[in-house]
Amino acid sequence: MGEDVVRVQNLSRRFGKTLALDDLSLNLQPGLVYGLLGVNGAGKTTLIKHLLGLLRAQQGEVRVFGLDPVREPVKVLQRIGYLSEERDLPEWMRIDELLRYTRAFHPSWDKAYEQELLQLFRLDPSKKVKSLSKGMRAQAGLITAVAHRPELLVLDEPSTGLDAVVRKDILNALVRTVANEGRTAIFSSHLLDEVELMSDFVIIVNHGRLVLTGPLADIKASHRALTVKLHSAEVTLPSIDGVLGSEKLLAIREPDAMWRVICQGPHAPIQEAIQAVGGEVKEVGQASLQEIFIACVDRSQADATQGRLR
Numbered sequence: 001m002g003e004d005v006v007r008v009q010n011l012s013r014r015f016g017k018t019l020a021l022d023d024l025s026l027n028l029q030p031g032l033v034y035g036l037l038g039v040n041g042a043g044k045t046t047l048i049k050h051l052l053g054l055l056r057a058q059q060g061e062v063r064v065f066g067l068d069p070v071r072e073p074v075k076v077l078q079r080i081g082y083l084s085e086e087r088d089l090p091e092w093m094r095i096d097e098l099l100r101y102t103r104a105f106h107p108s109w110d111k112a113y114e115q116e117l118l119q120l121f122r123l124d125p126s127k128k129v130k131s132l133s134k135g136m137r138a139q140a141g142l143i144t145a146v147a148h149r150p151e152l153l154v155l156d157e158p159s160t161g162l163d164a165v166v167r168k169d170i171l172n173a174l175v176r177t178v179a180n181e182g183r184t185a186i187f188s189s190h191l192l193d194e195v196e197l198m199s200d201f202v203i204i205v206n207h208g209r210l211v212l213t214g215p216l217a218d219i220k221a222s223h224r225a226l227t228v229k230l231h232s233a234e235v236t237l238p239s240i241d242g243v244l245g246s247e248k249l250l251a252i253r254e255p256d257a258m259w260r261v262i263c264q265g266p267h268a269p270i271q272e273a274i275q276a277v278g279g280e281v282k283e284v285g286q287a288s289l290q291e292i293f294i295a296c297v298d299r300s301q302a303d304a305t306q307g308r309l310r
Contacts, residue, residue: 003030003066004027004028004029004063005028005029005030005064005065005151005152005184006026006027006028006051006062006063006064006152006184006186007026007027007028007061007062007063008024008025008026008027008050008051008060008061008062008063009025009060009061010023010024010025010059010060010061011023011024011025011047011050011057011059011060011061011062012024012058012059012060013043013046013050013055013058013059013208014058019207019208020043020046020208021043021046021047021050021208022043022207022208022209023059023060023209024043024047024060024205024209024210025060025210026047026203028152028184028186029184030151030182030184031180031182031183031184032179032184032185032200032201033175033176033178033179033184033185033186033187033198033199033200033201034184034185034186034187034200034201034202034203035186035187035188035189035195035196035198035199035201035202035203035216036048036186036187036188036189036203037188037192037195037202037203037204037293038188038204038206038297039206039297042205042207043207043208043209044156044188044205045085045156045188046208047205048154048156048186048188050062050069051064051069051080051152051154051186052069052076052077052080052082052154053068053069053070053073053076053077056070057070064076064080064152065079065151065152077105078106078107078108079150079151079152080150080151080152080153080154081144081145081146081148081150081152081153081154082145082153082154082155082156083138083141083144083145083154083155083158084156085156085157085160087134087137087138087141087160087161089129089137089140089144090129091128091129091130092128092129092130093128093129094125094126094127094128095118095123095124095125095126095127095128095129095132095140096126098129098140098144099114099125099143099144099147102147102148103147103148106148108148108149109147109148110147110148110149111147113146113147113149114147117142117143117146117147118143120170121136121139121140121142121143121170123136123140133161134160134161135161135162135163135166137161138158138160138161138166139162139166139170142158142171142174146174146177146178149178149181150178150183151183151184152183152184152185152186153174153175153178153183153184153185153186153187154185154186154187155175155185155187155188156187156188157189157190158171158187158189159171159189159191159194167194168197171194171198172197172198175187175198176198179200186203192288192289192290192293193289193290195289196216196288196289199216200215200216201213201214201215201216202214202215202216202219202289204293204296204297206296206297211296211297212292212296216289219289219292220286220287220289220292222264222265223244223262223287223291223292224262224263224267224284224285224286224287225260225261225262225263225284225285225286225287225288225291226260226261226262226263226267226270226271226274226281226283226284226285227258227259227260227261227281227282227283227284227285228246228258228259228260228261228274228279228281228282229257229259229280229281229282230257230258230277230278230280231278231279231280240263240270240273240274241269241273242263242264242265242266242269242270243261243262243263243270244262244263244264244292244295244296244298245261245262245291245294245295245296245298246259246260246261246262247259247260258282261274262287262291262292262294262295267284271284
């Protein structure tokens with residue numbers, strides 16, 4: 001690994017009384033795809049705006065390629081490809097005019113790659129942006145974001161407006177190309193299967209705080225899903241160290257109660273704790289990224305409510 005592409009240290013940001021980012025620290029390294037997860041209002045877009053230099057850090061420090069993106073926006077933005085969820089493209093331009101305009105800001109623009117992507121997406125360069133469907137607009141935006149082969153690709157909800165084929169095949173190919181060439185990609189998405197498909201590294205934020213981060217393979221290896229049987233529908237699972245979250249399942253028959261329990265770390269001590277309250281672990285399996293995400297977010301909210309910020 002080379003030097004960090006992005007370095008965020010103790011970043012905090014308020015909008016009035018709302019704390020959007022809370023002492024967040026993060027490093028992004030070259031050659032990796034980072035999936036940024038969080039519920040609406042978690043701080044994902046606020047973080048991205050700091051990386052782009054659109055917001056100045058109120059507390060802490062942001063460096064992209066070792067530079068302050070607020071003080072040196074040209075040097076930073078020339079090396080970044082960005083696609084926003086809003087797809088803010090000039091309505092009056094044709095696609096070829098949009099590409100020619102964007103090309104002027106990027107000396108590294110790859111015209112052959114631009115043409116390859118136009119053919120891949122089957123876009124007519126003579127069409128005006130205002131006439132494009134939501135999906136076609138997203139595809140045009142993707143070309144402007146990647147045709148200069150950026151060192152850092154930033155995608156904010158990139159799948160909005162894209163059909164399943166584009167999401168799985170084309171978007172995956174674009175992000176993978178960036179990573180395989182030693183570049184870096186970070187994208188936020190509500191689609192957990194998409195993040196699981198494309199990410200090397202996962203970042204989960206909630207209420208502006210970093211609640212879980214690490215290589216996707218390590219995160220999945222360190223979490224397990226237990227199916228637990230309690231011998232009374234009235235019994236609930238107590239607080240157990242290592243249990244991030246639990247959900248009551250529909251009982252197959254009364255008075256049994258079945259629970260889905262997401263745990264982190266060795267599950268043997270957790271099984272013993274469950275047995276101590278009269279429970280029985282029926283199955284141990286791999287937790288999905290969606291289950292891990294929901295458990296982390298729920299746990300983070302509970303900790304904040306009880307004053308146990310981690």
